[in-house]
Amino acid sequence: MKHINKWRIIGIVVLTVFAGVSSVQAKELVFSGVSPTSQDYAMAVVWSNLLAKKSADIRLTVVDNGTVKGLRKLAKSQVDICPIGAPHYKDATQKTGKFKKDPDKLVDAYKKMSVLFAITTSSAQYIARVDSNVKAISDFKGKKLAIGRPGGNAGRVTTALFNVHGVDLKAGDADGQYLKYGPAIEQMANKNMDATIVWGGTPHAAVENASRQMKLRFVSPDPAKLDAFRKNITNGEYYVFQKVPADTLNNAYNGRVEATAPAYFWTFPFMMAVNNAMPDDVAYEITKTFWENIKTINEASQVLSLINLDNALESLSAPLHPGAKKYYQERGILK
Numbered sequence: 001m002k003h004i005n006k007w008r009i010i011g012i013v014v015l016t017v018f019a020g021v022s023s024v025q026a027k028e029l030v031f032s033g034v035s036p037t038s039q040d041y042a043m044a045v046v047w048s049n050l051l052a053k054k055s056a057d058i059r060l061t062v063v064d065n066g067t068v069k070g071l072r073k074l075a076k077s078q079v080d081i082c083p084i085g086a087p088h089y090k091d092a093t094q095k096t097g098k099f100k101k102d103p104d105k106l107v108d109a110y111k112k113m114s115v116l117f118a119i120t121t122s123s124a125q126y127i128a129r130v131d132s133n134v135k136a137i138s139d140f141k142g143k144k145l146a147i148g149r150p151g152g153n154a155g156r157v158t159t160a161l162f163n164v165h166g167v168d169l170k171a172g173d174a175d176g177q178y179l180k181y182g183p184a185i186e187q188m189a190n191k192n193m194d195a196t197i198v199w200g201g202t203p204h205a206a207v208e209n210a211s212r213q214m215k216l217r218f219v220s221p222d223p224a225k226l227d228a229f230r231k232n233i234t235n236g237e238y239y240v241f242q243k244v245p246a247d248t249l250n251n252a253y254n255g256r257v258e259a260t261a262p263a264y265f266w267t268f269p270f271m272m273a274v275n276n277a278m279p280d281d282v283a284y285e286i287t288k289t290f291w292e293n294i295k296t297i298n299e300a301s302q303v304l305s306l307i308n309l310d311n312a313l314e315s316l317s318a319p320l321h322p323g324a325k326k327y328y329q330e331r332g333i334l335k
Helices: 039-054 067-075 086-094 104-110 153-164 181-189 205-210 223-231 246-253 280-292 294-298 322-330
Strands: 008-017 020-033 058-064 082-085 113-119 123-129 144-146 175-177 195-200 216-219 240-244 263-267 270-275
Touching: 020 039, 020 067, 020 082, 020 280, 039 058, 039 113, 039 280, 039 294, 058 280, 067 082, 067 086, 067 104, 067 270, 082 086, 086 104, 086 270, 113 280, 113 322, 123 153, 123 205, 144 181, 153 175, 153 195, 153 223, 181 195, 181 205, 195 205, 205 246, 223 240, 280 294, 280 322
Parallel strands: 020 058, 144 175, 144 195
Antiparallel strands: 008 020, 082 270, 113 270, 123 195, 123 216, 123 263, 240 263
């Protein structure tokens, strides 16, 4: 459903004061989440409730469209906020990847977008059987692991990441098999596979279920190799290593997954993209409401507890919206 105007009117409250009449108009923003079960969708629901309590003139409705479809809807002004991975937004502006068939009109619209902030809740996690004795990526030599579905991004990134750790999957240093994590975990339980990659938040349902069948540990990339990894992959400047404290992991899995130190998972900023035409005061208000109530958002779930302001502006592939930038300047985060 398209906006009739840029900002839809969702309500008119008519107040009669003596002989005069006034009206209060509320702006309805539409947040296009990935899916009803995604972390960004859950985050947006809490954000919507916060705005309803705090703001007299802004409302946030949450829908789901997926990232690619959502960004296209944002380009057509059919939604107002769309989460998109930093590398994927770069693909959109360059007419590559899943956006290579988009018409030039849409590509031009992609280039007229900006960002409120980014989150890193979902990430790529390597889990291995404890009895495989894989404790670091270099230990994967001679081992068998699943690296995601055929043709997927996980295999491409894993190949690049392992390469900078001295494990050449193309040369056969390890047996990296294109396989989804569901079947891979079944093979791990039967001791026919040593590890697999999973994508998602913390806790992850598949890891939770697998931990009841076998002893597992997370295998982290070396944080010191982040720069080398970025240079070894397309759009690498937009990839980051998410640090997850050991306490968070132990609480998430009740100690069933070995976690004696922080784990690192590769991911990329999931940016909250908006059109540049969003009024500065609206961008400022919704950004401020989000971060000034981050404790409420963090407490909504273990997954959302990982959202923090420290990495909200890291490795963005689009400029900050001026309204959001004003808030960060007031906080002293930006000059």
